[in-house]
Amino acid sequence: MEQSKITSNTVKSKRDLKNKGNKKVKQLLLNCRDAAELCGVNPKTWRTWGLLGYTPKPLQIGKSLFWRADELIQWIGEGCPKRGDWLYRPPKNLENPALYTD
Numbered sequence: 001m002e003q004s005k006i007t008s009n010t011v012k013s014k015r016d017l018k019n020k021g022n023k024k025v026k027q028l029l030l031n032c033r034d035a036a037e038l039c040g041v042n043p044k045t046w047r048t049w050g051l052l053g054y055t056p057k058p059l060q061i062g063k064s065l066f067w068r069a070d071e072l073i074q075w076i077g078e079g080c081p082k083r084g085d086w087l088y089r090p091p092k093n094l095e096n097p098a099l100y101t102d
Helices: 014-024 032-039 043-052 069-077
Strands: 059-061 064-068
Touching (some): 064 069
């Protein structure tokens, strides 16, 4: 069996990852399938990671779980820390600040 080599094309910088994420994500909240796709994993893996506390805390609306798109992009850019070590910081220059008020 041949081992695949990691090339510079497969390793993305944080800037490339953030730019790719911003172009790909057009909605504010992502369901499990969309969050998993953004992170490049299978939805079953995403759910398992969530149960183990490896993903940011989801928002629950009714019986459905959602993740903030901008939070996931930031979480990936910071190296995917575990939920206990993660602190979400909304961006300072917001296009619509009303979206981020409590």
